[in-house]
Amino acid sequence: MSAPPRSAVPPLKGAPQLLGTIALSLAVFMNVLDSSIANVSIPAISGDLGVSPHQGTWVITSFAVANAISVPLTGWLTTRFGQVRLFVSSILLFVLASFLCGIAPNVEVLIGARILQGAVAGPMIPLSQALLLSSYPAAKSGMALAFWGMTVLVAPIMGPLLGGWISDNYSWPWIFYINIPIGLLAAWATWSIYRERESAIVRLPIDKIGLVLLVLWVGALQLMLDKGKELDWFNSGEIVLLTCVAVVGFIYFIVWELGEKHPVVDLTLFKGRNFSCGVIAISIAYGLFFGALVIQPLWLQTQLGYTATDAGKVMAPVGILAIFLTPIIGKLISKVDPRWISTCAFAIFAVVFSLRARFTPEVDTMTLLIPTVIQGAAMAMFFIPLTSIILSGQPPEKMPAAAGLSNFVRIMFGGIGTSLTTTLWDNRTALHHSQLAEHTGASNPAFLEAVRTLTAQGMPEPAAWAVIERTMSVQASTNAAADIFWLSAVMFFGLIGIVWLTRPRRTGAPVDAAGAH
Numbered sequence: 001m002s003a004p005p006r007s008a009v010p011p012l013k014g015a016p017q018l019l020g021t022i023a024l025s026l027a028v029f030m031n032v033l034d035s036s037i038a039n040v041s042i043p044a045i046s047g048d049l050g051v052s053p054h055q056g057t058w059v060i061t062s063f064a065v066a067n068a069i070s071v072p073l074t075g076w077l078t079t080r081f082g083q084v085r086l087f088v089s090s091i092l093l094f095v096l097a098s099f100l101c102g103i104a105p106n107v108e109v110l111i112g113a114r115i116l117q118g119a120v121a122g123p124m125i126p127l128s129q130a131l132l133l134s135s136y137p138a139a140k141s142g143m144a145l146a147f148w149g150m151t152v153l154v155a156p157i158m159g160p161l162l163g164g165w166i167s168d169n170y171s172w173p174w175i176f177y178i179n180i181p182i183g184l185l186a187a188w189a190t191w192s193i194y195r196e197r198e199s200a201i202v203r204l205p206i207d208k209i210g211l212v213l214l215v216l217w218v219g220a221l222q223l224m225l226d227k228g229k230e231l232d233w234f235n236s237g238e239i240v241l242l243t244c245v246a247v248v249g250f251i252y253f254i255v256w257e258l259g260e261k262h263p264v265v266d267l268t269l270f271k272g273r274n275f276s277c278g279v280i281a282i283s284i285a286y287g288l289f290f291g292a293l294v295i296q297p298l299w300l301q302t303q304l305g306y307t308a309t310d311a312g313k314v315m316a317p318v319g320i321l322a323i324f325l326t327p328i329i330g331k332l333i334s335k336v337d338p339r340w341i342s343t344c345a346f347a348i349f350a351v352v353f354s355l356r357a358r359f360t361p362e363v364d365t366m367t368l369l370i371p372t373v374i375q376g377a378a379m380a381m382f383f384i385p386l387t388s389i390i391l392s393g394q395p396p397e398k399m400p401a402a403a404g405l406s407n408f409v410r411i412m413f414g415g416i417g418t419s420l421t422t423t424l425w426d427n428r429t430a431l432h433h434s435q436l437a438e439h440t441g442a443s444n445p446a447f448l449e450a451v452r453t454l455t456a457q458g459m460p461e462p463a464a465w466a467v468i469e470r471t472m473s474v475q476a477s478t479n480a481a482a483d484i485f486w487l488s489a490v491m492f493f494g495l496i497g498i499v500w501l502t503r504p505r506r507t508g509a510p511v512d513a514a515g516a517h
Contacts, residue, residue: 009197012135016193020135021144023189024128025151027091030182031124032155034063034098034117037163037175044172049107062111063118064415065222069215070122071408072265075401076204077123078130083199083400087127088191093120095183102173126403129387131194133399139334142384146330149383154319161316200397210257210264217249221412225419233423266401269394275402277501278390283410285346285382285495287417288488292353294418295425299481300368303474304361314368321376329384338385342499345381350492352378357485361474392504421484428480429473436472 012020045059077086097117104110129148136144166174224242231239257263270276297315300306306314329341355371387406394402440447447468454464 009134011137011140012193017135019189020193021132021147023186023193024132025147026182027087027124027186027190028128028148029151029155030179030186031094031121032151033159033162034121034176034179037159045107045110048172049104049110051107058107058111059114060226062114063121064226065219066115066118067121068222068408068411068415069218070119071126071411072214072405073211074123074126074404075266075398076206076262076264078127078199078400079202079204079397080206082201083127083130084191084194084197086123087131087194088187090120090122090124090127091183091187091190094124095180095187098176098179098183101176123400123404126400126407129391129403130399131190133391134197134396142333142388143327143330145333145384145387146326149330149380149387150323150326154323158316158319161313199400204262207257207260207262207264210253210260213249213253213256214264217246217253218412220246220249222415225415228419229423229426265405266398269398269402269405272393274389274392274502274504275394275406277498278386278392279406279409281342281495281498282383282386282390282406283413284498285349285386285492286410287413287420288353288491289349289379289417290414291417291421292356292485292488295421295481295484296356298422298425299477303477304363314365315372317369317373318376318379320373322379323376325377325380326384329380333384333388338388338504339499339502341381341385342389343496345378345385346492346496346499348374348378348381350489353485353489353492357482357489359478359482359485361471361478386499389499389502389504392502424484425477425480428483429477432479433472433476436476440468440472 011017074086081089094117097113097120100113101110101117104113129145132144132148133141163175166172166178220242224239224246227242228239233239234243254267257265257267270279293315297306297311300311300314333341352371352375355374359367390406391399391402450468451461451464454467455461459467
């Protein structure tokens with residue numbers, strides 16, 4: 001099977017290529033940044049709008065649900081409106097939604113604006129990939145993906161830092177207002193450069209039943225993941241109901257889409273070995289990575305006494321090596337088998353998580369930073385080769401659909417990874433605490449000696465017990481985090497095997513290699 005033609009339009013050159021890359025990257029950066037920037041601002045938003053923090057979390061949930069639903073629609077929307085029109089329209093609507101978020105007088109308007117923001121954000125990431133690949137010659141497609149990967153990697157790290165700084169020094173609406181100049185600039189530059197490079201428009205009928213089923217099962221799954229921990233998972237009738245709706249809706253969705261002439265999501269993409277194995281590998285890895293991105297700052301703040309800003313500083317250096325190495329990987333991807341680069345990435349991830357599994361409650365900042373900095377190297381080798389494998393062999397007209405579907409699965413696994421990781425952390429913390437508690441009491445000499453030492457310092461006995469209880473809680477949560485890090489390390493090693501099930505052809509343009517079927 002020979003590789004299909006790359007694109008109907010020639011690559012860009014010189015200043016238009018550079019400006020186009022910057023414009024597409026700015027749009028992606030704004031998009032990804034907004035998925036995490038509101039997280040640390042929930043207390044400020046809730047207090048200002050007079051609602052509880054519990055209600056304030058809907059600011060995050062509403063965006064996530066709408067975004068998850070709209071991402072897989074990218075393929076159909078692209079054929080209906082064209083890549084460039086859809087991308088620019090998404091940016092402008094995102095800017096409008098950001099403005100509405102900033103001026104929202106109450107939480108209901110804010111949630112509505114966040115739903116609009118999440119919905120129009122969906123097509124932006126996969127379309128940016130497709131437009132970027134069309135801007136570069138085949139031999140430089142790896143470099144194009146490198147530029148794209150840098151924005152996706154850095155934005156989630158900067159989000160909490162920037163959101164916290166803005167909330168502390170200005171006011172929470174500015175976390176949305178900053179999107180306005182960025183978005184307008186990106187939209188103008190993109191339209192100026194790409195409007196003559198519009199993709200073919202085909203007015204296909206909309207798969208209404210498929211769309212309803214997609215909204216139903218994705219919405220139910222996202223709500224179940226977001227509310228599961230809060231409602232004690234399957235001890236809650238609401239969670240059981242949402243799970244049943246998600247499972248039944250998903251089954252009906254698969255059956256319907258496979259039999260539909262013009263499906264809203266092209267599930268036949270999974271027939272390709274490169275696509276299916278690549279999506280599995282990148283999605284599981286992203287879920288593991290995102291889960292750690294959630295529990296490590298929580299552990300630092302709730303157990304070790306770090307402030308939100310200090311915890312962010314510990315996590316932020318992950319971007320250092322990623323920024324420096326990503327362009328290098330972009331150049332290597334056309335010369336080296338992407339499976340070898342992915343193997344190195346997963347091996348480094350495994351080492352990083354093994355180092356984290358050795359953390360103790362007395363860990364110093366430098367010890368925390370070492371695996372964080374090393375992880376930057378893994379991240380640089382992570383997105384580019386796997387995206388290259390996923391898009392391998394896809395004809396130009398299927399690029400948006402393939403990118404949209406792969407990003408959809410990756411985003412969903414990010415949510416699943418977060419929910420499973422936080423739940424597992426809570427459960428393992430309770431288990432380790434009960435095991436440590438078995439060594440307390442009047443029959444344990446070490447416990448009695450600890451109490452005597454504390455009371456000898458002038459502390460009342462109940463206060464001494466409280467100090468010991470706090471010590472056990474910190475140790476239990478640390479042990480639980482270590483369990484998760486060890487498990488993640490093992491799973492990263494396992495993902496290497498999945499990568500080697502793919503068959504990308506050794507060509508100068510990895511994203512154009514024929515897919516194995």
